[in-house]
Amino acid sequence: MAANFRSDNETPVAPQVWARLEEANQGTAWAYAEDQWSERLDEAFSELFETKTRVMPIATGTAANAIALATVSPPWGTVFCHRDAHIYCDESGAPEFYGNGLRLVPVHGEHGKITPGPLADAIHASEGHGVHSYVPAALSVTQSTESGTVYELAELEALYQVALAKGISTHMDGARFGNAVAALGCSPADTSWRSGAQMLSFGASKNGCMAAEALLFFEHHELLETAERHRKRSGHLLSKMRYVSAQLLAYIENGLWLDLARHANQQAAVFASAVEAHPEAQLEFPVGANEVFVRWSAQGLEQLASKDIQFHLWPGHDDLARFVFGHSTTDEETSLLIDAMGG
Structure with missing residues (x-):
């Protein structure tokens, strides 16, 4: 064996998610995320995260990450991440491609975690040379990390505080977000927006769904249109988005x-x-x-x-x-x- x-x-699709797909497969539905399942996402995720949340369903985590970062960073922007982050090591330059040249700057840290000191040093090293240097634009943190560790809430808060104090946008790569929340025993809100994350790539495919992810905006909801245009131009606006959205609703239903x-x-x-x-x-x-x-x-x-x-x-x-x-x-x-x- x-x-x-x-x-x-x-892993296979969870039976409960598969059953919801079969339900969504009955009859016709409006295309391009204008279906009844996609239109319920904002309300469902706002309730789950205890704050107004705008949701953009998408099929892959790489696309969610790349679109998030391209939405908040100019081509001359710097995105800080761990040296082992998925966006740095395993996405074949997708963030740079979507961001028309934005630069990823790796930050070292034990056990897959960034700490405030090295992050502050990396930000400082990117400043002070005017138009000759890149502009610090975003911080991306992975929860759980690529080393299988989990940031404690205080660690996240301290990290995001460094970024936010500099006016830097904050993103969380949550490919295994469910595993992190389950390990911490906290609410999804605690380890995301309450800790300082403005955007979350909410992963579901690794934990029971089939090609179903979501990019969540907790703040700056006006950025959603920019993100949606990136989704369209990159070929990720699925005509039959109902099959992604139906999975996401089943995934978060009843825990x-x-x-x-x-x-x-x-x-x-x-x-x-x-x-x-x-x-x-x-x-x-x-x-x-x-x-x-x-x-x-x-x-x-x-x-x-x-x-x-x-x-x-x-x-x-x-x-x-x-x-x-x-x-x-x-x-x-x-x-x-x-x-x-x-x-």
Whole structure:
């Protein structure tokens, strides 16, 4: 029996979301996000986030991130992010492409997290040379991080405060936002706009949906039209957007998204405990959500792969692997992984 821990992008659609898709598939509906499901998004997300929220449904997280940053940054603007951020390492220059040349500036920090000091230094280094330099435009923070860690609320607040004090727009890449909220046990509002995020790329595809994401605006709602034009010009305004929006409504209904995320996080926690007890393997980062990074010998990881355990060998390494647990990961699959590691 093969067990797949490569990515939560490879999980199936949650049954509740699939059922909503079937409901949305009955009859005709207006096109280009003018359908009844898309028109309910603002109200539904405003209730979820406890503040007036404008919602732009979209099919991919890369598009959501790139459009968000292009909306608030001029071509000569600088966007600050962690050196391991998805927008910096895994989007093939999409933010720069959408932003007509905006520049991403990586900021170092342990365990996938930016801290206020290095951020302030990076901002300062971009100032003071007039038209010869880029203009600090935005800060993008990933929650949960690309290292599988989770920012505490105080960490987010301190980080965003540095940006906002400089008049810099604030964005959150929430590809695994549900896993972060489930781990923190707080409200979605607490770890987004209350901490200082003005925009959120709200991820759903990794946690039970099929090609369904949303770009949320908590402030500066007037920017929505600019974002929508970026969406249209980039080919991401789907004619049958009802299928994206119907998923998003099902996803947040009755706390489904958090139930799915809690399950994934719990499976990751079980495996992390096993790694901590292993005589050779060790955790590379603290485990905060549903990703577990394991440092082990190349031989050990090769033997694990030979036992039909699928995982992501981290680029540039033969002794570091990422294991991702999803909403559909079973107890049996996690036990199979632990048994295959031995020890």
